[in-house]
Amino acid sequence: MNKTGIISGAALLLAASSAQSVTVTIMDNYIGDNNHGYGDVIGSTNNFQINFMDVEVNGTMLTVSINTTFAGKGDNGLFSGLTYGGRGIGYGDLFLNNSWDPVGSPNYEADQASNGTVWSHGFSLDDRWMNENEAGTGTLYSLNSSSNFADIKMSDEFLSSGYFRNKHEVAVDRDSDGTSALGNAGSWSVGADTVDFSIDLAGTELLNGDELALRWEFTCANDVIEGAVDVPAVPVPAAVWLFGSGLIGLVGIARRRS
Numbered sequence: 001m002n003k004t005g006i007i008s009g010a011a012l013l014l015a016a017s018s019a020q021s022v023t024v025t026i027m028d029n030y031i032g033d034n035n036h037g038y039g040d041v042i043g044s045t046n047n048f049q050i051n052f053m054d055v056e057v058n059g060t061m062l063t064v065s066i067n068t069t070f071a072g073k074g075d076n077g078l079f080s081g082l083t084y085g086g087r088g089i090g091y092g093d094l095f096l097n098n099s100w101d102p103v104g105s106p107n108y109e110a111d112q113a114s115n116g117t118v119w120s121h122g123f124s125l126d127d128r129w130m131n132e133n134e135a136g137t138g139t140l141y142s143l144n145s146s147s148n149f150a151d152i153k154m155s156d157e158f159l160s161s162g163y164f165r166n167k168h169e170v171a172v173d174r175d176s177d178g179t180s181a182l183g184n185a186g187s188w189s190v191g192a193d194t195v196d197f198s199i200d201l202a203g204t205e206l207l208n209g210d211e212l213a214l215r216w217e218f219t220c221a222n223d224v225i226e227g228a229v230d231v232p233a234v235p236v237p238a239a240v241w242l243f244g245s246g247l248i249g250l251v252g253i254a255r256r257r258s
Helices: 001-016 238-257
Strands: 023-027 049-060 059-068 093-099 122-125 135-143 150-153 169-172 179-182 186-190 194-200 213-219 224-230
Touching: 023 194, 023 238, 049 093, 049 186, 049 224, 059 213, 135 194
Parallel strands: none
Antiparallel strands: 023 049, 049 059, 059 194, 093 122, 093 213, 122 135, 135 179, 135 186, 150 169, 186 194, 213 224
């Protein structure tokens, strides 16, 4: 094998190994403050249960699949008489940060927007009311203020009355002076039992730390899921690394012989 072939083989192998990833599941072990003592789900679990969140980071691409009974109901006008604008309860935005700092210990029943994680980014849905098997677009925003209340709309801003988890972050405030729209590509869709997101995080600091924190809910926050996954999710397997190192060693030998 000539030097060019050895170098190409090593580069391809190392590139392939670095692109490996796995899906990490975050179970819904987060309750959050609700001031009413209703526990994990407020209202019917047939409408508002969140079970788990599957998260995959592959290079700069983030893929999130949230298993929830609310899938397909974001355009059904649920409790429309209790919501501002009368459209009913919709899908919330996906919030991101490079560290997770909830208050207390599981199930974080004292945590809320005023004392928990300050989210640095939010994927804002262009239309948060969709039925099953529909797909939509969104915009990734940088949230630059030091307070969630400055850049994020709370559940209180969507519901005028009724029982819901108030003082919780549900949507990016696009009109805030502290929010900046980024050019990252992103999309989302609704399945039979999932709400799915695909977002390119290139150019952000979200993947620079040891973990990636995520948060999602509906506009009423009747159930919320929060958690974090390690970044990168998967190290290069030892066998692959040794093989790649061997190829690089062959490059060195070839160079000494030339």
